[in-house]
Amino acid sequence: MxxxxxxxxxxxxxxxxxxxxxxxxxxxxxVLARMQLTPRYRMAMxxxxxxxxxxxxxxxxxxxxxxxxxxxxxxxYVASGQPFNDAYRYVDWLLxxxxxxxxxxxxxxxxxGSGWLTARLAGAAALMVILGYPGEIATDVSARALWGFxxxxxxxYIVYTLWTELGPAIERQPGTVKxxxxxxxxxxxxxxxxxxxxxxxxxxxxxxxxALIAIQVGYCIADVAAKCxxxxxxxAIARAKMTANNESVMDSADTALMPTPA
Amino acid sequence: MxxxxxxxxxxxxxxxxxxxxxxxxxxxxxVLARMQLTPRYRMAMxxxxxxxxxxxxxxxxxxxxxxxxxxxxxxxYVASGQPFNDAYRYVDWLLxxxxxxxxxxxxxxxxxGSGWLTARLAGAAALMVILGYPGEIATDVSARALWGFxxxxxxxYIVYTLWTELGPAIERQPGTVKxxxxxxxxxxxxxxxxxxxxxxxxxxxxxxxxALIAIQVGYCIADVAAKCxxxxxxxAIARAKMTANNESVMDSADTALMPTPA
Numbered sequence: 001m002x003x004x005x006x007x008x009x010x011x012x013x014x015x016x017x018x019x020x021x022x023x024x025x026x027x028x029x030x031v032l033a034r035m036q037l038t039p040r041y042r043m044a045m046x047x048x049x050x051x052x053x054x055x056x057x058x059x060x061x062x063x064x065x066x067x068x069x070x071x072x073x074x075x076x077y078v079a080s081g082q083p084f085n086d087a088y089r090y091v092d093w094l095l096x097x098x099x100x101x102x103x104x105x106x107x108x109x110x111x112x113g114s115g116w117l118t119a120r121l122a123g124a125a126a127l128m129v130i131l132g133y134p135g136e137i138a139t140d141v142s143a144r145a146l147w148g149f150x151x152x153x154x155x156x157y158i159v160y161t162l163w164t165e166l167g168p169a170i171e172r173q174p175g176t177v178k179x180x181x182x183x184x185x186x187x188x189x190x191x192x193x194x195x196x197x198x199x200x201x202x203x204x205x206x207x208x209x210x211a212l213i214a215i216q217v218g219y220c221i222a223d224v225a226a227k228c229x230x231x232x233x234x235x236a237i238a239r240a241k242m243t244a245n246n247e248s249v250m251d252s253a254d255t256a257l258m259p260t261p262a
Numbered sequence: 263m264x265x266x267x268x269x270x271x272x273x274x275x276x277x278x279x280x281x282x283x284x285x286x287x288x289x290x291x292x293v294l295a296r297m298q299l300t301p302r303y304r305m306a307m308x309x310x311x312x313x314x315x316x317x318x319x320x321x322x323x324x325x326x327x328x329x330x331x332x333x334x335x336x337x338x339y340v341a342s343g344q345p346f347n348d349a350y351r352y353v354d355w356l357l358x359x360x361x362x363x364x365x366x367x368x369x370x371x372x373x374x375g376s377g378w379l380t381a382r383l384a385g386a387a388a389l390m391v392i393l394g395y396p397g398e399i400a401t402d403v404s405a406r407a408l409w410g411f412x413x414x415x416x417x418x419y420i421v422y423t424l425w426t427e428l429g430p431a432i433e434r435q436p437g438t439v440k441x442x443x444x445x446x447x448x449x450x451x452x453x454x455x456x457x458x459x460x461x462x463x464x465x466x467x468x469x470x471x472x473a474l475i476a477i478q479v480g481y482c483i484a485d486v487a488a489k490c491x492x493x494x495x496x497x498a499i500a501r502a503k504m505t506a507n508n509e510s511v512m513d514s515a516d517t518a519l520m521p522t523p524a
Contacts, residue, residue, distance in 0.1 A: 006345070010345075010347075010349065014347075014349040014350075014353060017323065017349075017350065017353060018353045018356075018357075020319075021316050021319050021320065021353065021354075021357060022357065024315065024316070024319060025312045025315060025316050025357060028308075028311055028312050028315055029308060029312055032293070032296070032304075032308040032311065033305070033308055035301075035304070036301060036304065036305060072343075072344075248301075249301045
């Protein structure tokens, strides 16, 4: 672990706290906001709630690991000797990334065949994370590059499948829903595409404290966008589908006005 | 960190505990009370619940940071060497302040065009917080004044927009609702206007332990009023709108009076 100034250490520290708070806030949102949706869209919100809860737990751990890895000495932060545990991120992604693709399919409420599609995409997502990990902890750049390349294969498969197989289903959706789904698919591509850029930093020659800070800041931003931002988009899609299909969460006033079932 | 008497240290310590408890209590209120509202008003309560949960988390952190920053020595509290982390407040505000304006618009249940209005006001609120932070951590008074001034620009924009653009929509609301909305807008102006006063204290010559205590006490009071008090006002507005529109949340007693399904 490279030496850090108080400002550098605090930047990462505060960003971890921010990310934890955002995951926590998003959890409350997804749990409560799911009741604003009709039951068939609620499972997508349940998945989002799980994703941010798992991420919140891991950020709490990462936060503590960061605190333990450094000790303040003569005005600078030096390595305490305890390792900063990178595995938390990969365990987190292993659990959350397959859920994120599953969620996109769940909110589309496809008539049939979504089970096999979900299984293939979620499997590829898990494989992508598993193949990335050996590269992340590798000490030499060529091992990082090799595992990074292998990890890219399932990523390309996911992107290809989202555009070819899910494409026609997206095009069949009503106006606003179609636009939102296309945007969400793009958000998924953009945020997931951000991780490999961060991953590549040590390969392109960014090293020492700059690499450490850039990787942590980059992963935090990507996680907030890919989990919280993405979940809110999924909520917006569900609401837009409800409007398009003239569905509403019934409240008592509506119930009172409804004709009694015969 | 200036030296503090036991009384001074305890005042801030107890106030942090009070504020944490108030956020926690408000969270329970907003989560439970939202079911007393018809679905279209519930999102405003969800936002309030998120606001006080995020604030509660940060007060817990601030509380711990305060404890760590001081150590009791010969009957007085002296700096322990660990910094008191001011960033928690700003991270908190970055997440909560945009939600507070969004909430006011959500409870009004405007027919259309509220998305763009919300985006502008929430964006200005975030900008206001971001511009304030460099001044808060600045060691010299002129930097504090400069960033404080820059931060005031989005604040003035928010106030201007609330009075000009939201004004006509407020005037169209039925009697009690109109009065409550006007009062809530005033509460927002008064509480948000309190933060810059606290922020300015070091500039007008309040320094040392007096400044430290006054800033912490001031921010706590402002946070309780702007988050908990404000959220309760939003709840009252929703209830008043329900009364004006003759909406009600049905309970089991009402259901019993309904014609039984055959």
